Amino acid sequence: MVLFGGPSLSELALQRCRELGIELRPPARRNDIQQLVETGYRGTIALVDGVFHQVISVGHKELLGAIAAGCEVYGISSMGAIRAYELRTFGMKGIGKVYRYFDQEGDFQDDEVALIHNPTPPYHPFSEPLVHIRVCITDLCTQQEITPKAGQEIIDQLKALYFGERTLETFARLLESASGKAFGDLVPDMAPYRIKQRDVEDFLANITMHS
Incomplete structure (x- = not known):
């Protein structure tokens, strides 16, 4: 491969x-x-x-x-x-x-998987793909930390930005404004929501299982 x-x-x-x-x-x-x-x-x-x-x-x-x-x-x-x-x-x-x-x-667009990163390994990221933020917001809505309406408003505001401006700092500011809580309390770790990485790991794990 x-x-x-x-x-x-x-x-x-x-x-x-x-x-x-x-x-x-x-x-x-x-x-x-x-x-x-x-x-x-x-x-x-x-x-x-x-x-x-x-x-x-x-x-x-x-x-x-x-x-x-x-x-x-x-x-x-x-x-x-x-x-x-x-x-x-x-x-x-x-x-x-x-x-x-x-x-x-229905409103998912190509630029939601995009990010700004260092052009050479280890490709250090400077922004966060909107798809990761979507997954995080869905989880927060499930936990009733924010309302679905507030979550959609955050997504809409981030969608209006150039993808390189969709940073964790910007997400944190919007989430804290919507919830009245500290970002670190609501999202102590973004790693579980980074499904781009998880998708690759799962793909490779399945290859391992069948190799």
């Missing part, structure tokens, strides 16, 4: 990739997958992360070309989930909770 990933790969995911002998490549950009297929590669391709703001993003045509050539192509977590949803009727396989959000949430 060749896996294109970066900021969505946790330490656990990286460890599993090493254990499984998966070839790791940086977030995909236009023609990366086409060039891989042109080398004669016909194995599994897992698209997790991809660049899209600085350079041209991975194309639909090259993904379809990989499928046509006989590769099994999975889309997970970030750019992978976006492309898998767009090509769901053409043989690309979408995996995970982020992928399912495109079906389940």
Whole structure:
């Protein structure tokens, strides 16, 4: 397997990739997958992360070309989930909770998986993907810490921002205003809500189970 990933790969995911002998490549950009297929590669391709703001993003045509050539192509977590949803009727396989959000949430948009991060490993993040904040707000509503209306208002305010401005600090300010409680008391740890990372870990765990 060749896996294109970066900021969505946790330490656990990286460890599993090493254990499984998966070839790791940086977030995909236009023609990366086409060039891989042109080398004669016909194995599994897992698209997790991809660049899209600085350079041209991975194309639909090259993904379809990989499928046509006989590769099994999975889309997970970030750019992978976006492309898998767009090509769901053409043989690309979408995996995970982020992928399912495109079906389940009527107002879910591509930029909700995006974040600003350091361009080189370990890809330190400077913003928080809105999809993680959605999961957090859903949990807080379930716990009755905030009302669904207040939660939706927070999402709407964050959706109106450029994705690079959706920081934890901004989320904290909005949540504290809506709840009257300290952010640290309501959300002591964001890790459980980072489903982009969890989706990749689950995908790799399932490979381990069947390998």
